[in-house]
Amino acid sequence: MLCQDRCMPSPTPARRSRRTDALSADAIIEAAITVLDAEGEEALTFRALSTALETGPGAIYNHLANKQEILAAAAHRLVVHALADVPSDPDAENGIRAVMLAFFDLFGAHPWVGTQLSREPWQAALLEMFEAIGTHLEALGVEERYQFTAASSLLNFVLGVAGQHASATRLARDLDRSAFLRDIADGWKDEATAASHPFSRRMADQLAEHDDRQQYSDGVDFILAGIAAVTAGGGL
Amino acid sequence: MLCQDRCMPSPTPARRSRRTDALSADAIIEAAITVLDAEGEEALTFRALSTALETGPGAIYNHLANKQEILAAAAHRLVVHALADVPSDPDAENGIRAVMLAFFDLFGAHPWVGTQLSREPWQAALLEMFEAIGTHLEALGVEERYQFTAASSLLNFVLGVAGQHASATRLARDLDRSAFLRDIADGWKDEATAASHPFSRRMADQLAEHDDRQQYSDGVDFILAGIAAVTAGGGL
DNA sequence: ACACAACATGGAATGGCGTTCCATAATCAT
DNA sequence: ATGATTATGGAACGCCATTCCATGTTGTGT
Known part of the structure; x- marks a missing residue:
C-alpha cells in the first residue's frame, strides 16, 4: 500500500567504527x-x-533507560554538587539557612532542575535534599517527633519555589524578568481583576519589585520560626 | 520523491454537517x-x-489557542469551584486552615491540577489562590508589610505539595499508595543508602506510615506559627 | 593465534503527539 | 437571495521518544 520497497531499494549501510572516547x-x-x-x-x-x-x-x-532517567541523574548530580559546596557553619541556624539558600541558587543557575524535581516523587535528588535539611534540623535541636514534618515542610516550600522559578524562566526567556513581572502586576491592576481581587491589587507593586532571593529567605525564616515556636510551645 | 500524488488520488471529501450542540x-x-x-x-x-x-x-x-490554555482553564475552573465551596468561618485562623485544606483536597481529587499549577507561573488559578490566602491573612491581622511574603510562603508550600502529590499519583497509578511509599522507605533502609543518609534512614518508617493530609495540615500550622511569631516578635 | 559469544554502535523505522491547513458547510448581514 | 464570514473536522506536517537491527568491536577460552 505505501510503496514500501520501491522507495528504499538499498539503504546503503554506512561504515561505522567504534568511538575512541567511550x-x-x-x-x-x-x-x-x-x-x-x-x-x-x-x-x-x-x-x-x-x-x-x-x-x-x-x-x-x-x-x-530513557529521558526521565537522564533528567533525574542530571538533577541529582547538581544537587549533590550544590550540597557539597555549602560551607559548614558551627551555628545550626546559619547552617540550615545556608543549605536552603544553596537550593535557591541552584535553581537560579539551572532552572530546569526545578521542573525535574517536581516530576518524579522521592527521587534520588530529593533524598539528598531531605537528608541535608533533616541533618540540620537535628543539629538545631528539633525534637525527633517533629523532624519528619518539619523537614517535609521546608522541602515542600523549596519545591514550590523551584517549580515557579522554572516556569517563570521558561516563559520569560526573552523578556527580562522584571518586565515579565511588571506585566503580570499590571494585569492585577486591571479594573475587572482588581475589583474581585483587592488583596492582589494591593500586592501588585510588591510583586513587580520584590527581590526573589530575599523573599525566599524570608519564607525560610517564617518556617524556621514556626518550627521553633511550635516545638518550644509544646506541640502542634 | 515521496510518491506524493499517486498515492492519494482523491481524498473523498466526506459529508460534514454542523453539530447541533455547539x-x-x-x-x-x-x-x-x-x-x-x-x-x-x-x-x-x-x-x-x-x-x-x-x-x-x-x-x-x-x-x-493550545493545550496549555486548556489545562490552565481547567485548573482555574476547579480552583474557583473549590474556593467557592469553602465555608466562611468567623475565626480567621480556622478560615485560612480551611482554605489551605481545600487546596489539598482539590489536589487529592484531581492530581493533574498539581502538575498544571507548577507549569505556568502566576496564571489565573494562582491568582485566585494568592487572593484567597492573602484575604485570610489580612483577616488574621498580619501587618501589611508581611502580607506579601507570608502569602507567598503559604502558596509556595501548597505548590510544592501539589507537585509531589501529582507525580506520586502518576507513578503509583496501579500500586496502591501505601505500597508505593513502603517501597521507597525500604530503599532508604538499604545498607548503602542508610549509611550515607542516617536521617532519612530514621525517617523511613514515618514516610511509609504517615498521614499525608495530617502532615500537610501540620506544615500549614508551622508556617502560620512562624508568621505569628515573626510579626509579633518585631520583624524578620 | 583464532573462533566465537557478548556487547556497543548509530542510522532507520515506528507510532504518537501538538499543531496547522484547507475544502466544505452553516450562518449572518445585507 | 446572495455574498462575506466563520465553524467544522479530516488530513497532513514536523517533531518527539523509543525500538529495531545490521554491523563492528571487544574480550574470553582454547
Missing part, C-alpha cells in the same frame, strides 16, 4: 546538563543530545 | 476535566479530546 552514562549526563543550561529544558531531545555526543539516538539507550 | 470553550474544558480525572494527565491528547467531543482536532483550536 560513551558512558556520565558523559551523557554531562552533555545533557550542558544542553539544558545552554538552551533550556525543551531543547533537550535525543536528537540534540546525540548530535552533541556525536552518536545516534539509539546508542544512548545502552547506558540510560 | 462546541464552545466551556464544553471543551468540561470534557478535558472529565478525561483528566478519568484517565490521568497523559491521557489528555487532542485526539482523545476530539473523540470525546465527537469532532476533529482542528475544531478545538477555534475556541482555545
